[in-house]
Amino acid sequence: MxxxxxxxxxxxxxxxxxxxxxxxxxxxxxxxxxxxxxxxxxxxxxxxxxxxxxxxxxxxxxxxxxxxxxxxxxxxxxxxxxxxxxxxxxxxxxxxxxxxxxxxxxxxxxxxxxxxxxxxxxxxxxxxxxxxxxxxxxxxxxxxxxxxxxxxxxDSQKEIDLKSVALGESLKLDLKNKNLLNQGGITDSEGKSNLWMIFGLGFLGGLIALLTPCVFPMIPLTVSFFTKQSQQKSKGIANAVLYGFFIVLIYFLLSLPFHLFNSVDSQILNTIATNIWLNVFFFVIFVVFAFSFFGYFELTLPSSWANKMDSASSKVGGGLGIFFMALTLAIVSFSCTGPILGGLLGSTTLAEGNVATNLTIGMTGFGLALALPFALFALFPAWLNSLPKSGGWMTTVKVVLGFLELALAFKFLSNADLVGNWGIFKREIFLGIWIVLFVLMTLYLFGIFKFPHDGPKKKLTSTRKLFGALSMAFSVYLVLGLFHVTPLKLLSGFPPPDFYSVVETESDCPLGLDCFKDFEEGVAYAKAANKPILLDFTGWACVNCRKMEENVWSHSSVYPILKDEYVLISLYVDDRKELPEAEKFDFKYDSGRIKSIETIGQKWGTFQTVNFNAASQPYYVLLSPNLEILNDAVQYVDVETYENWLKSGLETYQLSMNK
The missing domain is CATH 2.60.40.1250 (Thiol:disulfide interchange protein DsbD, N-terminal domain)
Structure with a gap:
């Protein structure tokens, strides 16, 4: 390790x-x-x-x-x-x-x-x-x-590489009505909603961490320490609340290094989140986390760290001493909280928006959930008597978390497969692996087999049976989705898209739609067909892109408009397929910075940034064949908003045609 x-x-x-x-x-x-x-x-x-x-x-x-x-x-x-x-x-x-x-x-x-x-x-x-x-x-x-x-x-760039100059200029569009792109406030509310969701996930992760054997036994011990150490009850409560505050602060501080990325290329966060080998690395890490939870080994930070922090808390005393006590908790509980935090880190790379901001929000939620019991039980010490006793149920929690870590691990391997166009983890294979994992979790919860750190076999509790039944129901749900008996709405955006299948499909576009994956080809067709363009900046590993396609595009009121009224151009900004040698070039920004364009994704990512000053996906723009902006750009929105947005673009296009 x-x-x-x-x-x-x-x-x-x-x-x-x-x-x-x-x-x-x-x-x-x-x-x-x-x-x-x-x-x-x-x-x-x-x-x-x-x-x-x-x-x-x-x-x-x-x-x-x-x-x-x-x-x-x-x-x-x-x-x-x-x-x-x-x-x-x-x-x-x-x-x-x-x-x-x-x-x-x-x-x-x-x-x-x-x-x-x-x-x-x-x-x-x-x-x-x-x-x-x-x-x-x-x-x-x-x-x-x-x-x-x-x-x-x-700088002989223009003299020695005229091809790069020409190809770079060809990326820049002569857009009309570009001011429309700055009107929409739709995505702002969605962004706030997304941050609340990430905060909620972090808070949920913190609550789960409380149930692990590294944290749960610490609650009564720590609260008793503060309440009994202080001569005044109010002083003990204040110290416990301060202890909880420092726990939140520490987890907030842990996210700050990721904000260093804010000073680099606008596409860097997307590049990191969709990097093939980083996704493979995440896969390996999550497998390691899972087997740690299964009890085959334990992940720990150097014991000297905890000893130093504990010693510092004793020597310093006061508020600073309480800070070091909180830091000691973060270190000694790492074998349980580390994999959960890893899951939170992984989830933020899959979510829409700035990875660093997402992580800060999630880590703050995690720290808050972890800190709350220490403050609440100090305020109401009688509640301590209602806490369940430590026991084998905490081991069960860890094993269930291990299965969930494995499931998330295969999501990252699937991302690498999609971005790298390996063609290995097609939708059916991905779902098959998940079915096996949740069937195994069901068997474990019903006591059919056990792991090394499980104690002697005991009578199953009603809670364990309940979670076993839920795991079984989810396994059945996955099987029904695998055979297309029911759509997997609950997992929308998580498995590979429908068209990424072991069964040959008529189209390699979402929902069987006709689409173009090259901008110039799509514009040429739109001119010939006299139709407006839906420009779709998307990604193979973009979860919210899949959610939009499976939940919004598939809706009965939206799908016919996409199919019959628009020319769809889908540009994958995370496609790592190399461009032909003749199409590789160096792009020079107005600032003088030079970026090598060697893959399809780099080309379309730069294209999006240069023309629309955006770097997130999904990102939708409505254009006429003559490159007139028809409406404000939108991102992750609901069915009604998206339908009205498409219809408004059609009306604008018809008006421009009648002039």
Whole structure:
């Protein structure tokens, strides 16, 4: 389980330290030393702010990320002579990673010799990826644009890559009535509703965590400690309430590192959430979490963390001491709360909106649910007598959570399959796996088999039988959905779409509709058919896109309009299929930043951002064939709103045709 520690350790850093971070903790420069007519020495120097450090290229595997140079066109315009050398480094053992780490403080100097293969080359580009750390670690990229003859670097993008310029310009549309896109307030209410849902999921996760053996026994012990330690009852209650507040604060602080993503490319959160290998990583992590809940091993953070926090709470005392007590609870209960928090993290990547904001809202809800009992039982200590006794029922809770973790794990594997177009986890296979999991959970709840940490077989309680019956009913529901006896409305958006099936379908578009997956082709057809366009920015791994298709598009009042009145153009912004070599290019933003467009998803994601200043999915725009905006854009809305929106667009189109 050692490979989990980097991720989990990062999440559990006390993040109030963020207020102390430097705005720019490393300043980089470079120089060129000419050794001969064809050989040069490149020197890269980083001045590192006090308290920060940058890791060596050769730091031990299994620890923090090493620095890494990418020499563009190496082997084509020039070759590298030997390895990149480094200035003096420091070595220190990491308790978190359990390896010796090699790093720089104050200054880092890298030196690389090169030999020109093309004598006409006078400038090169080098990219440095590095991780700079204080109490937190921040990954960064530094681009060095180097002139070998001492002249200013000339950005020859337009001169050397006219294809990129032309393809980049072709992405920009000459939209008419673009001001209509800024009118709609429909998505704002949906966004707020979505945040409340995520808060509710986090709160539910916190309530479930309370029922686990790592947390439940702590409630009466902690409340008794506060009420008996204080001479005044009011003082004990105040301390317990403060303890609960600090629990909420800690889980809120744990979400803050994810807001670092706000400063990068608008498509980065979507890219992360739909990255094939990140989804595979989530799959592996959730399988590990599940088997931990099944009792085959236990995930724990280093015991020294808990010991240090506990010691600090005793020494400091007062409000700060109570904070360290709350932090100790977060650490010692991690073996139960960690997998639930992992599920919350995974769920936020599947939800609509900003991943970092979603996670903050969810983590705050989680912390609030976890903290409430400590405050409430301190206010009403007589309630403690009504608490059920600890026992085997808590083990049952953990096992049920393990099955749910496994089910969620296969959702992430399905995402990777959809985005990568592997064609392995088709809808029927995904549902079949879920049926097996929930049948096994049913058998477990009815006592047919047990796991290693289950105690001796006892008579089943009525509560366990009830949940066994619910699990059985859900298994039957999945079977009926698998054979299309009933639509899986409860799971809308979670399994792969209907058209992603082992059975050949007439259309690879949602609901069997005719659609285009290339914008230019769709516009050409719309002109020929004299029909307006529904431009659908979607994603293979977009849950809310599937919900819209299965719950709104399929409605009897909406489906005929989509089928008969509009030309549907569906652009998948997370499609990782590579573009043909002739269609790959570098897109240059107005800010001067250059982005490589190598996949279908990168093309349509950039297309959406440039033309509509949006980066979320689903995102729907109504256009005339002449690129006139017909209505405001909408996202995740209800049937009535969507139907009226489509009809309003048709009316606007008819009026424009009659002019």
């Amino acid at each position: 050692k490979f989990l520690v980097p991720l989990l350790g990062f999440l559990l850093i006390p993040l109030y330290i963020f207020a102390q971070t430097d705005a720019n903790p490393a300043i980089w420069s470079h120089k060129v030393n000419k050794l001969s007519d064809t050989e040069y020495e490149l020197v890269f120097t980083g001045k590192i702010a006090e308290g920060w450090h940058v890791y060596s290229q050769y730091t031990a595997e299994g620890g923090s990320l090493p620095s890494e140079f990418t020499f563009e066109k190496a082997g084509e315009d020039y070759e590298l002579i030997g390895k990149t050398t480094e200035s003096e480094t420091l070595v220190e053992y990491s308790d978190i990673f359990e390896v010796d780490e090699t790093f720089f403080k104050k200054e880092a100097i890298f030196t690389q010799k090169i030999k020109l293969l093309n004598p006409e080359v006078r400038q090169i580009s080098v990219n440095l990826f590095y991780q700079i750390c204080k109490e937190v670690c921040i990954p960064k990229d530094e681009l060095f644009q180097i002139s070998l003859d001492g002249n200013a670097f000339v």
